Amino acid sequence: MFIDELNYTVQIPTFEGPLELLLRLIEREELDITTIALAQVTDQYVVHVRNWSAPDPAALSAFLVLAARLLLIKSRALLPRPNAANASADTVDDSERLIQQLREYQCYKQVATLLQTWQEHGYRSYTRQDAPPLPEARSADKLDVTVGELLAAIQQRLQLTLPLELPTVPLPTPKIMTVPEMASRIQDRLIQQEWICFDDVLSLQTYRIEIIVALWSLLELLKRQAVVVEQEELFGLIRIGRGPHLETVRQQGLTET
Template sequence: MHTAQSSEPRPHGDPTTITPASAYQVHLPAFEGPLDLLLQLIEREKLDISTISLAHVAEEFLAYIRELAMIEAEALADFLVVAAKLVWIKSRLLVPQPAAASAEEEEEDPGEALARQLREYKRFKEAAAALRALEEAGRHTYPRVAPPPELARRLDSSSITLADLLAAAGTAFRALPPPASPDRIVAPFIVTIADQIALIRRATGGNRTITFRSLLQGTQHRLEIIVTLLAVLELIKRGQLIASQDGLFGEIVIQPMAGVEITANGEPREA
């Protein structure tokens, strides 16, 4: 009977290396050990698959997962894939196959097919482990940013004379605006909510419908835009205006509230 000696260390790369997904142990008259080792023995033709009771293997696995609080999806998928291949191989051995018409039409040996698929599966698992290791290592590294390329100077100044420089400087200086008089006092820009409320009332006089964009025509300062918006909100709060917008970033439409009439001089009154 084949048994697995789990306490004996195995070198890396050995074909009988047990993977983490092989915690499930098979107990059969002809074999005792992890499922991975069972497949490897079949692959190396050291164990006849016809002596293996696949029903017993399935019953043991079901009992194994019932005892676990949680089972990894990867381990369950590995078992299902391998069990399906074993069932297919054993069915091919038990059911007589028609003789091939020629040597070229002979199908691949089931044992060799399983061995080939197991080797491919092992390569993919090793590649996935290597990619996962690279990902983990990359979390503690930072890419080195290349310095900006040095651009060669293409301006040929060998033919420029001092007179050319003076002429260019004179042209630049003449284009500058005249300096402000030191006696001039620059007053700060002042706009109040009351001023903008009066502006809005005049614009909506006669119950006209306007847009917020039209109120901003001719504005030259960001503060004026902010105060105009505050004035609109204040009139909405007072129940004198309503504002609507069809969609995000759409035009804001402003009109007097129903029942409130804005006179021509901009004063509200009950309709």
């Protein structure tokens, strides 16, 4: 929801266009984030929020982190610093954090676009086709898991995940696992265990972006029939099991998309 709200036009001296284009330019290093009129970007978004017919608290709170970074960089650029070397280093650190935040928004947008495409093609549930029999006895009343139920589990986990950073203590930028790496980890666990709990996979992720990567990886594995998902009962635990093409996909691996 909030990703669509962020798709508004930004008009500043060094850039004019949708925020999505701004993200791409920053990622390609075609636009220096420190040269952007940051305060104007924030002010324009505030005006954009005031024009909402029905304000979305989730969209507003999601942008507050980005707005705080914008204001911090702008204020440090205007205020005198006692040590020029330290000021330059702090500005670079803040810019890197902002770029990371923008990349997170881009990742959310890519996932939303993927889910929308699958929904338009009718990919609402995923069942096994011609799967080999498993040693465990299977009951006939187990439920297929929809994408909506996976997203509900993701939303619950996101609400429990807090940013592990202190505002006054610099922390090293964590290495975020890629979709192929996360998919490989899930497949390796299925080689050792016949079934794993979806919530257990999410609980191992520290940052919100890692939870999105975990969901994306699972959807890619489902699409390739490397895994299957099921529930014993409505609103019950979601379990991930071996799919008919698990070994093939595991050997070939996933490529970055």
